[in-house]
Amino acid sequence: MRYHNITKADMLNGEGLRVVLWCSGCSHRCMACQNAITWDKNDGLVFDEDAKNEIFRELEKDWCSGLTLSGGDPLFIESREEIAKLVKEVREKFPGKSIWCYTGYTWEELLKQAKTDKNLQIILDNIDVLLDGEFVLKLALEKLHYVGSSNQCIIDVKKSLEEKKKILYIDNSLIVK
Numbered sequence: 517m518r519y520h521n522i523t524k525a526d527m528l529n530g531e532g533l534r535v536v537l538w539c540s541g542c543s544h545r546c547m548a549c550q551n552a553i554t555w556d557k558n559d560g561l562v563f564d565e566d567a568k569n570e571i572f573r574e575l576e577k578d579w580c581s582g583l584t585l586s587g588g589d590p591l592f593i594e595s596r597e598e599i600a601k602l603v604k605e606v607r608e609k610f611p612g613k614s615i616w617c618y619t620g621y622t623w624e625e626l627l628k629q630a631k632t633d634k635n636l637q638i639i640l641d642n643i644d645v646l647l648d649g650e651f652v653l654k655l656a657l658e659k660l661h662y663v664g665s666s667n668q669c670i671i672d673v674k675k676s677l678e679e680k681k682k683i684l685y686i687d688n689s690l691i692v693k
């Protein structure tokens with residue numbers, strides 16, 4: 517897997533101050549994507565031990581609320597094995613920190629895929645919040661929390677898996693109304 521950047525004390529991509537990994541690779545190609553530079557899986561830097569340790573050093577800081585995976589699409593098929601290893605390790609080493617993950621796939625698509633994709637299931641079992649779905653320009657709204665368009669949901673992954681139905685972590689529809 518390759519990545520474009522690791523940003524620190526980020527306030528825009530999840531609750532609190534977070535470390536954000538901007539992964540390379542996305543197959544969704546949404547119109548008006550603000551990160552089209554990250555679509556190419558071969559672009560950016562190799563995600564190696566140094567990059568991982570840079571993230572871990574941030575997570576060790578008291579004020580850091582957790583890790584956000586963004587991109588690109590962190591759930592790009594070819595990145596899933598490495599993302600699965602990363603989230604498992606973060607969960608074990610930093611149990612008090614939350615893991616948020618953006619993706620262009622919908623929750624429903626991911627549940628179907630996870631039946632035959634062990635790495636995706638590991639990812640879902642270890643993240644806290646999933647921000648799902650492609651960016652849809654005609655549904656774009658600036659006032660939404662943490663997502664760009666109103667079709668995208670902010671999902672409480674643990675509760676949703678436990679209760680076998682999609683449960684929102686933050687309900688942006690209250691803002692749209």
Ligand code: SF4
Pocket residue numbers: 542543544545546549550551552554587588589619620649650651
């Ligand atoms: S899923 Fe995200 S990164 Fe990929 S094209 Fe859509 S908005 Fe851009």
